[in-house]
Amino acid sequence: MIKGNHILVTGGAGYIGSHTVVELLKAGFQVTVADNLERSDFKIVEGVETITKTKIDFHKMDCLDYSSMDDLFSKNKFSSVIHFAAFKSVNESVSEPISYYKNNVGSLITLLEVMQKHQVKDLIFSSSCTVYGQPDVIPVDETAPFKRAESPYGATKQVCERILEDAATVGFKVISLRYFNPIGAHESGLIGELPIGVPNNLVPYVTQTAAGVREKLTVFGSDYDTPDGSCVRDFIHVVDLATAHVKAIQYVQNLSAKNTFETFNVGTGVGVSVLELVKKFIEVTGIKLNYTIGPRRAGDIEKVYADAKKINQSFGWTPRYGLGESLLHAWNWEKKLRG
Ligand code: UD1
Numbered sequence: 034m035i036k037g038n039h040i041l042v043t044g045g046a047g048y049i050g051s052h053t054v055v056e057l058l059k060a061g062f063q064v065t066v067a068d069n070l071e072r073s074d075f076k077i078v079e080g081v082e083t084i085t086k087t088k089i090d091f092h093k094m095d096c097l098d099y100s101s102m103d104d105l106f107s108k109n110k111f112s113s114v115i116h117f118a119a120f121k122s123v124n125e126s127v128s129e130p131i132s133y134y135k136n137n138v139g140s141l142i143t144l145l146e147v148m149q150k151h152q153v154k155d156l157i158f159s160s161s162c163t164v165y166g167q168p169d170v171i172p173v174d175e176t177a178p179f180k181r182a183e184s185p186y187g188a189t190k191q192v193c194e195r196i197l198e199d200a201a202t203v204g205f206k207v208i209s210l211r212y213f214n215p216i217g218a219h220e221s222g223l224i225g226e227l228p229i230g231v232p233n234n235l236v237p238y239v240t241q242t243a244a245g246v247r248e249k250l251t252v253f254g255s256d257y258d259t260p261d262g263s264c265v266r267d268f269i270h271v272v273d274l275a276t277a278h279v280k281a282i283q284y285v286q287n288l289s290a291k292n293t294f295e296t297f298n299v300g301t302g303v304g305v306s307v308l309e310l311v312k313k314f315i316e317v318t319g320i321k322l323n324y325t326i327g328p329r330r331a332g333d334i335e336k337v338y339a340d341a342k343k344i345n346q347s348f349g350w351t352p353r354y355g356l357g358e359s360l361l362h363a364w365n366w367e368k369k370l371r372g
Contacts, residue, residue: 039063039109040282043096043144044117045089046073048226049159049215051081052275053115055224058085060279065109067102068118069095073227080223096140099147106151113155113282116144119189123163123332124233126186137189138196145200155285157278158197160209162267162298162337163187171304172340175211175296183332194296201294208281208293213267213300213339215274217359218366225366226271235307236268236360240367243320250322252307254329257336263307265336267300270354270362274299280348300339301352310356317357318364 040057044050045066051073057064058081066078066089078089094101096118119137120126126133141158148156164187165173166180182188197207216236218225228237231247242250255262277299285293305313315322344350354362 038112039065041065041067041105041109041111041114042117043067043114043140044119046070046075046077047117049212049271049274050115050117051077051224052219052271053117053278054081054089055084055219056272056275056279057282058087062282065090065092065105065111067092067094067096067105069093072120072229077224077227080219084219084221084223097136097143099143102143102147103150106147106153111151111153113157113286114144114148114153115157115278115282116141117159119159121186122233123184123186126184126189130185133185133189137186138192141193141196145196145205148205154204154206155282156197156205156207157281157285158193158207158209160194160211160296161187161190162211162213162300162339164191164194164211165337167334168337171336172302172338173298174340175298175343183334198294201292204291206285206288206290206293207295208285209296210277210281210299211296212274213269213298213337215271216268217270217272217354217362219272220362220365222365222369225363225370235310236363239311239314239322240363242324243314243318243322243364244367244371246371248323250311250324251327252311252324253327253333255326256329259306259336261306261308264333265304265306265338267303267338268305268310268356268359269299269301269352270359273352273354276353277344277348277350280350284348297344297347298339298341299344300341302339302341304336304338305356310360313356314360314364317361
């Protein structure tokens with residue numbers, strides 16, 4: 034264990050958070066998890082414990098609750114924080130915008146207040162490529178301007194980044210990681226994504242269809258200006274995303290500058306179409322997936338993938354897993370979930 038290097042992970046029972054806790058422990062960090070379990074389940078924490086053979090210092094806690102957070106910071110000497118805790122459904126954010134702003138923006142404000150009080154400066158923030166909207170130039174790099182967010186969820190990420198940029202002027206050191214499309218699961222099959230209800234995201238829908246939970250997958254749109262007419266995304270294995278956080282922690286802790294706000298794309302740099310992904314899933318699993326081509330989904334961006342040079346060069350980070358492995362791991366997780 035790296036002595037005195039104690040990381041608070043909010044939302045550490047979530048999809049990306051849990052995989053990051055595994056990688057942090059592997060790298061020798063001491064970890065505390067705060068999660069209200071509203072959108073996750075304690076069995077994910079148990080999965081992390083099994084993988085890492087480590088008892089997790091877990092606190093069921095809401096990041097909006099100032100006094101619990103204050104108490105947690107009083108009892109621990111955190112060196113850095115990784116803030117995952119947030120709502121992430123684009124659809125839900127359209128029907129419940131106020132709760133999205135309250136939860137995603139409110140929890141960040143509470144966290145910053147508590148960090149400021151306890152003199153904890155280093156923060157890694159979960160952002161999203163959604164901040165770019167449909168970029169004018171692809172692959173998109175970190176200098177691309179924000180377009181008006183398509184959803185309240187996207188707007189919360191833009192607002193949070195602006196808050197963090199301002200917080201950096203008063204002594205915070207912030208790294209904002211702009212994730213592209215996270216997919217896959219830990220190769221042990223012990224942790225992965227737990228979609229609530231009918232999944233909106235592509236890969237959980239694919240694996241649930243393969244498992245017979247959904248009747249068929251609809252590929253949304255066949256007339257986009259892309260090689261096969263379906264949308265193009267940058268799908269990144271969740272474990273690769275997790276290792277980027279470990280690198281980000283090391284990077285921020287070694288920065289000599291007092292005030293920092295830096296953004297990094299976290300993607301593979303490769304654009305893959307929805308149809309290509311579906312075909313790859315069929316190829317690697319051997320399952321005859323029931324799918325059909327349907328109309329476009331409202332609010333979808335035609336194509337987006339990362340220019341990942343900045344993170345490659347600054348962190349020395351590159352993804353380890355390819356698309357086939359990512360899909361196999363997602364399928365492995367789905368099968369374990371279904372028992
Ligand atoms: C969205 C968000 C992103 C967020 C991500 C994960 C936007 C613009 N993007 O990404 O910020 O990080 O969710 O929560 O807000 N598709 C189908 N059939 C399906 C499901 C999806 O064809 O049943 C297609 C979609 O049309 C899209 C692609 O698959 O082209 C990926 O969709 P999805 O997994 O929902 O992610 P994004 O919309 O790209």
